[in-house]
Amino acid sequence: MRLMHSLRGELLLWLGVPLLLLWALSVYTHYQSALQAANQAYDRSLLASARTVAERLVVRQRHLEVDVPWVVLDSFERNMNDQLFYQVISPQGNTLSGYPDLPLLPRNAPLSDAYPALVHFYDAHYRRQPIRVAALWQPVNEEGVEGMALVLVAETLNSRHAFADSLLRTALISQSFLVLITLLLAGMLLRRVLRPLRRLSRIMLRRAPGELTPLPSLVPWSELQPLIVAFNRHLERLRGLLARQERFSADVSHQLRTPLTILKTQVSVALSSDDPQQWRESLQGMRHTLNDTVELTDRLLQLAQIKARHGEDKPFTRVDLSQIVQQACLSGYTAARHKQIDLGFEDEETCRVQGDALLLAELCANLLDNAIKYTPAQGTVTARLQGHQLEIEDSGPGIDAAQQQQALQPFARLDPSGQPGAGIGLALVKDICAWHGARLRLDRSPQLGGLRVTVSFP
DSSP states (O other): OOOGHHHHHHHIIIIIOOOOOOOHHHHHHHHHHHHHHHHHHHHHHHHHHHHHHHEEEEEEEEEEEOOOOHHHHHHHHSSSSEEEEEEEEEEEEEEEOOOOTOOOOOOEEEEESSSSOOEEEEEEEEEEEEEEEEEEEEEEEEEEEEEEEEEEEEEEEHHHHHHHHHHHHHHHHHHHHHHHHHHHHHHHHHHHHHHHHHHHHHHHOOOOOTTOOOOOOOOTTTTTTHHHHHHHHHHHHHHHHHHHHHHHHHHHHHHHHHHHHHHHHHHHHHOOOTOOHHHHHHHHHHHHHHHHHHHHHHEEEEHHHHHHHSOOOOHHHHHHEEHHHHHHHHHHHHHHHEEEEEEEESSOOOOOOOHHHHHHHHHHHHHHHHHHSOTTOOOOEEEEEEEEEEEEEEOOOOOOOHHHHHHTTTOOOOOOOOOOOOOHHHHHHHHHHHHTOOOOEEEEETTTTSSSEEOOOO
């Protein structure tokens, strides 16, 4: 049962069984061919003996006689393996010489077409032995005697079977040797193929639990290379996943430490004071800190979710980008109105792109939130769609060209004014653009003078 569940057992099953069947078929056909060849050779000898006897037929005084000399009889007796019998029958059906009880010619025995003679070959039994009989018709037309005399020469089958058995033994030895060599070579080949896999297994068993380095290319066979490549790619994805988890944990611990410390301080201040006004101010500060902490946590989770999707299949659908931008503008209208900011949306025509509607909405929301947050009061923020390109520009301070790449990194705070925020809005936008295959560009707005963010979709 263990052998049948191994590769060696499968090989023996799928290779050994057909080979054994072919071996049996080959031996059987060899034996039949050998027996046919023996019959042809010995039938020719029987026909020669029958012709020798037929040549001794003579007519004397209008009587058919046969004179089989002792030389012919002696040649019959020289065969040490077989016994030979003969019988000569006149046209009238009388036995002229030989063994009168030999099996007669069957009615349905066909004439042999292998020899230029009127001869029949048939099998029979005589004296409890199988025999082969050659029945030769000999025409007689002398001194008033006319007709067809029948000469029967029979032989036991020992020599034929011995000849066929000899060829069968030769076939058995050669074919068995061929099957054995084939199975041995297949076993050696399988052992050679499995040797690199065993080395690879030993390497995997000796590996440390946290080691995720690629496997060495120990398998030389091109058919097994895709297995190593696929496993190494899986290890690469696993390394990326663990790296993202470690980065997320580090980011969370780093970014949440400050607001939690501030919250702890505010609670201590409130507990150490008996002034209700101080309690109220502390509670308002705690509410502000908690709001910032909740926003930071949401952004961290969104950033981790976007990074975790890299390498996965993208279930994109065709979405209306103009509707998503318009909805983001409506959501940011209250904040813009509070700062008396002129928030506008320009759309030439309906823009449809392949993407994730929720992620694209988050992209627009982050860009508009940053634009409204860093634009001074009574400023201007404009969202514009041109073809497959989204532009959001403002009249704020903008970002210098030397700091644009730094602004796309998580937790980068370039604004010295101390605006509230997590510092990962543009980093989240960058990851969403990469997820959609879009190109992100930061530059100075030529109309408003502030920052212009351009997202070009494929």
